[in-house]
Amino acid sequence: MDFQWRPASYALITKQDEVLLSLWESSVGSFWTLPGGGIEFDEQPETACVREVWEETGYNVVLTSFLSASTHVIPTEKRVSGQYLPLQILRLLYTADIVSGTLRPEVGGSSTDAAWIPISQLHNRRKTKGHRVSHWVDDALNFAAEHTTKER
8 A cells, every 4th residue: 555654753741731732734624733743854853843842832842751652644535635645654752841932823834823721621522722632632641641650
């Protein structure tokens, strides 16, 4: 089967009962998701993650731990116009702490907003600020909970 492949790095950043999310614009709608994205050619995953968080949220971060590696497939019909193959994404997930910066949306990219969203709203699977929340956010929170349990 022919498909495209894209490695990507994402950050799970929480404070109290909130998670930092980025509003991603796709061909099938807008979704709140984790800040992060594609690893550029010859770029290290950690560097890509820090860069993507800065681009999408305005925050400078330091990565604190590696949580997981997983794959996700976007079928052809859900890809942007002009893409004729399914896309498999290798998702590398890190936790991070903010060291500086001011929350702001991305300028000129695929994300249009950034916000701290109460985690309690995510578990109810309600729309948040009028947009759906990606299942990737729940997956990431579950990976973090598993990671914490294993450390005990």
